[in-house]
Amino acid sequence: MTRVHHDAQVPGDECVSGIAGIRCVAVIGLGLVGGSMTRDLAALGVRVLGADTDDRTVHSARTEGVVHSSLEESLDGIAEADVVVLAVPVDEAPRLLHDIAPRLRSAALVTDVGSTKRSIVAAAQAAGLGACFVGAHPLAGDHRSGWTASRPGLCRGARVYLCPTETASLAALELANTLWTALGGVTEVIDAATHDRLLGFTSHLPQATASALAHVLRDAGVAPHALGPGGHDVTRLAASSTAMWSAIARDNADHLDAALGALEQQLAALRDAVRRGDVDAVQLFFDTAREWRTSDV
Amino acid sequence: MTRVHHDAQVPGDECVSGIAGIRCVAVIGLGLVGGSMTRDLAALGVRVLGADTDDRTVHSARTEGVVHSSLEESLDGIAEADVVVLAVPVDEAPRLLHDIAPRLRSAALVTDVGSTKRSIVAAAQAAGLGACFVGAHPLAGDHRSGWTASRPGLCRGARVYLCPTETASLAALELANTLWTALGGVTEVIDAATHDRLLGFTSHLPQATASALAHVLRDAGVAPHALGPGGHDVTRLAASSTAMWSAIARDNADHLDAALGALEQQLAALRDAVRRGDVDAVQLFFDTAREWRTSDV
Numbered sequence: 001m002t003r004v005h006h007d008a009q010v011p012g013d014e015c016v017s018g019i020a021g022i023r024c025v026a027v028i029g030l031g032l033v034g035g036s037m038t039r040d041l042a043a044l045g046v047r048v049l050g051a052d053t054d055d056r057t058v059h060s061a062r063t064e065g066v067v068h069s070s071l072e073e074s075l076d077g078i079a080e081a082d083v084v085v086l087a088v089p090v091d092e093a094p095r096l097l098h099d100i101a102p103r104l105r106s107a108a109l110v111t112d113v114g115s116t117k118r119s120i121v122a123a124a125q126a127a128g129l130g131a132c133f134v135g136a137h138p139l140a141g142d143h144r145s146g147w148t149a150s151r152p153g154l155c156r157g158a159r160v161y162l163c164p165t166e167t168a169s170l171a172a173l174e175l176a177n178t179l180w181t182a183l184g185g186v187t188e189v190i191d192a193a194t195h196d197r198l199l200g201f202t203s204h205l206p207q208a209t210a211s212a213l214a215h216v217l218r219d220a221g222v223a224p225h226a227l228g229p230g231g232h233d234v235t236r237l238a239a240s241s242t243a244m245w246s247a248i249a250r251d252n253a254d255h256l257d258a259a260l261g262a263l264e265q266q267l268a269a270l271r272d273a274v275r276r277g278d279v280d281a282v283q284l285f286f287d288t289a290r291e292w293r294t295s296d297v
Numbered sequence: 298m299t300r301v302h303h304d305a306q307v308p309g310d311e312c313v314s315g316i317a318g319i320r321c322v323a324v325i326g327l328g329l330v331g332g333s334m335t336r337d338l339a340a341l342g343v344r345v346l347g348a349d350t351d352d353r354t355v356h357s358a359r360t361e362g363v364v365h366s367s368l369e370e371s372l373d374g375i376a377e378a379d380v381v382v383l384a385v386p387v388d389e390a391p392r393l394l395h396d397i398a399p400r401l402r403s404a405a406l407v408t409d410v411g412s413t414k415r416s417i418v419a420a421a422q423a424a425g426l427g428a429c430f431v432g433a434h435p436l437a438g439d440h441r442s443g444w445t446a447s448r449p450g451l452c453r454g455a456r457v458y459l460c461p462t463e464t465a466s467l468a469a470l471e472l473a474n475t476l477w478t479a480l481g482g483v484t485e486v487i488d489a490a491t492h493d494r495l496l497g498f499t500s501h502l503p504q505a506t507a508s509a510l511a512h513v514l515r516d517a518g519v520a521p522h523a524l525g526p527g528g529h530d531v532t533r534l535a536a537s538s539t540a541m542w543s544a545i546a547r548d549n550a551d552h553l554d555a556a557l558g559a560l561e562q563q564l565a566a567l568r569d570a571v572r573r574g575d576v577d578a579v580q581l582f583f584d585t586a587r588e589w590r591t592s593d594v
Contacts, residue, residue: 228436
């Protein structure tokens with residue numbers, strides 16, 4: 001969190017009155033991540049503009065005082081913002097970038113919170129926002145979603161991947177770092193292609209696996225309450241926002257395809273060892289997995 | 298927890314001095330579950346006999362006062378026990394039943410804590426222990442294992458499946474219920490075959506899935522610390538005791554085989570939809586999984 005002197009002429013009179021270089025942030029999409037950001041930004045003394053397709057959400061955010069002004073559907077008011085954050089499903093972000101590009105005036109940074117980065121970074125470049133766009137992906141979601149799940153401190157301690165366009169300015173990257181660090185995130189710069197491959201394995205595959213496991217249990221006539229603590233954890237993500245994950249699966253289809261294929265192969269190998277009663281192979285399978293999982297945690 | 302009058306002639310002088318009908322319990326295997334049981338049983342005022350293949354574990358348990366007397370390798374001292382609990386890997390339990398059967402004298406109940414039930418129930422019957430054997434499976438483990446992971450209250454609030462032999466006495470079943478309820482468990486009687494099919498899906502498949510996912514991530518060159526909270530949860534079980542899970546996978550091979558095959562099919566179906574860019578099919582896949590996962594939790 002960056003604290004600045006509210007009045008430099010009164011030394012010692014420090015108070016939370018904004019983030020260095022960021023006076024006004026527009027957050028488009030007040031779901032779990034966007035909504036949580038408005039709470040933290042407002043608490044940091046930043047002026048927050050908000051927009052959401054659900055009028056009740058905007059009303060709640062304004063009533064709670066974490067959104068100071070709502071953006072009209074035209075998004076014209078966005079001209080006031082120093083920073084614009086897109087917190088919408090990954091398949092809606094490209095169109096939105098195109099819509100807001102001509103309306104921006106003083107924005108030094110446009111960023112987002114999506115789980116895939118190649119298409120949004122390309123869309124920002126295509127919309128003429130290459131210099132000020134630094135995509136972001138905070139690893140801060142959970143299986144709950146929407147404004148009602150939003151809360152202060154969601155990003156505290158979370159890794160936040162930053163994916164600048166190829167033509168992003170150093171100033172935009174520094175401002176993105178300032179913003180996300182102020183929200184408690186631990187930033188890491190990574191190119192969009194590397195991000196999407198990595199997250200295909202570390203995030204999208206675990207999500208798809210949890211949902212596939214839910215299908216198997218459902219088809220077997222098992223109720224969720226029959227799960228023990230382990231099965232509960234492994235299937236938890238199946239309760240996640242399905243619109244969000246469908247969009248991610250489509251946007252990162254190539255990497256998810258490869259990751260799913262690799263998982264099918266591992267399951268088939270275990271199944272083969274189990275069927276054959278191959279004691280050593282089964283033991284080695286669990287040993288190797290355990291060695292990896294306990295290697296640096 | 299059952300409290301009994303320490304001295305019936307002094308009304309009001311209630312204290313924790315045992316479990317009704319259970320004066321002395323022998324626990325063989327002082328790992329996560331067995332070790333935790335000794336802590337709770339001792340706290341309830343029960344005399345606890347303990348055995349473990351690791352002498353240091355037995356020494357620790359005696360030093361901490363939760364095991365009052367250690368059983369020699371011959372297990373002759375077991376004759377003193379009202380209840381015998383086998384808390385060893387599922388592939389060791391049948392041999393152990395055979396060894397202890399001739400040494401039992403006053404035992405009204407022999408039970409266990411294994412994750413598979415068909416083979417142990419059959420072995421108890423074969424060992425002539427049909428009348429007093431009621432297998433048990435507390436859903437209380439986690440990815441940690443061994444004596445050092447044991448702790449008071451492990452079974453508190455946990456579902457405990459009870460699987461009596463076909464010839465088990467009602468008294469043995471009632472005593473098993475008394476024991477597990479005193480430890481805080483919520484008991485449910487189920488036949489061994491039904492148990493093994495159910496757990497193949499609710500427990501063994503999630504474990505195998507977590508381990509298979511660990512393999513995929515390892516092969517992709519991903520480190521565990523790169524996981525977000527979701528991926529962390531889905532792979533957590535991969536850190537479980539591998540000896541325990543290898544034994545379970547072998548003992549419940551038929552059901553695990555079927556469950557793994559069903560998961561492969563679901564993953565292949567999702568992969569196919571992702572590759573084809575079938576928006577509706579991908580959305581339906583996540584929707585159906587979410588509907589199940591949120592249906593009664």
